[in-house]
Amino acid sequence: MKNNIEAFLDLVKERNGHEPEFLQAVEEVAETVIPYIIQHDIYYGKNILLRMVEPERLLSFRVCWVDDKGEIQVNRGYRVQMNSAIGPYKGGLRFHPTVNASILKFLAFEQVFKNSLTTLPMGGGKGGSDFDPKGKSDNEIMRFCHAFMTELFRHIGPNTDVPAGDIGVGAREIGFLFGMYKKLNNEFTGVLTGKGLSWGGSLIRPEATGYGTVYFAQKMLETRNDTIKGKHVVVSGSGNVAQYAAEKVLQLGGKVLTLSDSSGYIYDEDGINEEKLKFVMDLKNLKRGRISEYIKSYPKAKFIEGKTPWEISCDIALPCATQNELHENDANLLLKNGCICVSEGANMPSTKQAISAFHKAKILFAPGKASNAGGVATSGLEMTQNSLRYKWTREEVDNKLKDIMTDIHQSCIQYGQEEDGYIDYVKGANIAGFVKVADAMLAQGIV
Secondary structure, eight states: OHHHHHHHHHHHHHHHTTOHHHHHHHHHHHHHHHHHHHHOTTTTTTTHHHHHHSOSEEEEEEEEEEOTTSOEEEEEEEEEEEEOSSSSEEEEEEEOTTOOHHHHHHHHHHHHHHHHHTTSSOOEEEEEESOOOTTOOHHHHHHHHHHHHHHHGGGOBTTTEEEEOBTTBOHHHHHHHHHHHHHHHTOOOOOSSSOOGGGTOOTTHHHHHHHHHHHHHHHHHHTTTOOSTTOEEEEEOOSHHHHHHHHHHHHTTOEEEEEEETTEEEEOTTOOOHHHHHHHHIIIIISOOOGGGHHHHOTTSEEEETOOGGGSOOSEEEEOSOTTOBOHHHHHHHHHTTOOEEEOOSSSOBOHHHHHHHHHHTOEEEOHHHHTTHHHHHHHHHHHHHHHTOOOOHHHHHHHHHHHHHHHHHHHHHHHBOTTSOBOHHHHHHHHHHHHHHHHHHHHOOO
């Protein structure tokens, strides 16, 4: 078994040796899925995982735009169309200086499994640019988004590829992107998700990733006859996912102690209540400020510069910032301080060594492809509403989101429960996601 896994990974490394994030994502999947493939003749000998790790299409293009000083700027744009076996490509756009082919391939690969887990008919894709929205005026962002879409538009469509937002791409950016797509194609269609409510968006979509992450944590705790109520919760990040994860924790009776950004984290021993969370939302969403400004309004809190919040004692940890933010030392600190549950709100925020530590300690641990799938699930619900020319109520969408997260949790148990009763959610999510896509690929032949 070990030789089979190593041989597969050696081949992938030979082709993608300069892409560490992508290789990390593939290795995690291979270690759990290849043993399953070998045990099931229907998949064995078909090189099906090798076909999954190779994008169906990887697009790279130049984006030229003019800044407020009249100077021409040049960025790189990307779209990775990873797998369309079960539906049109679906996945966000990320605008951040760190964006490159490796990061987008890892995100697109994860997206294939995540979208499969939702049970909705969506393939996997991801895209973005090394453009940095921070410090840019609204007009500069508009010009960049319009320039970006003048190339991307020819490769996407409601039945081909449906992008959404991600880091650096919120409601403002989606609006500018959609406006240019609509102009170029002369049609109003559901080609982007995360749209405004007045022009095709869905209720609960902004909240969905954060809410879903907490719903999944709640489901994990229920397997041990426990609940979020009364628990101390540490959250990283302070963007969309972190904000709504914190909101749902409060609604379920938990106490949120931290939030963070790239400058450091705040620790509020009294808890970040609804009033304080509203302040953070205004600070980050409207004023686009830094989390350190929190202590000016709430001086009892502390700001710890340049560090992540995993040193704070907690019952539950929700990493909601970015990939590889939680390392082995952080995992050991969390375990030492009594953490019993980790639910990933970001994509691959825990390193391989950190995940190993969680598994060794037998605590509840949910990988992002399962626990943060609520965002793309609700994007899928937005696509459905666009097709129907209809809008569901907030309660209807939230109930559908809860049902989807429950189904994902059940799939993880089906494929991840071990003989001693421990649930390996990584193994369960990987195999459950693989089976649906693999079956579709086999049915469609070698294409």
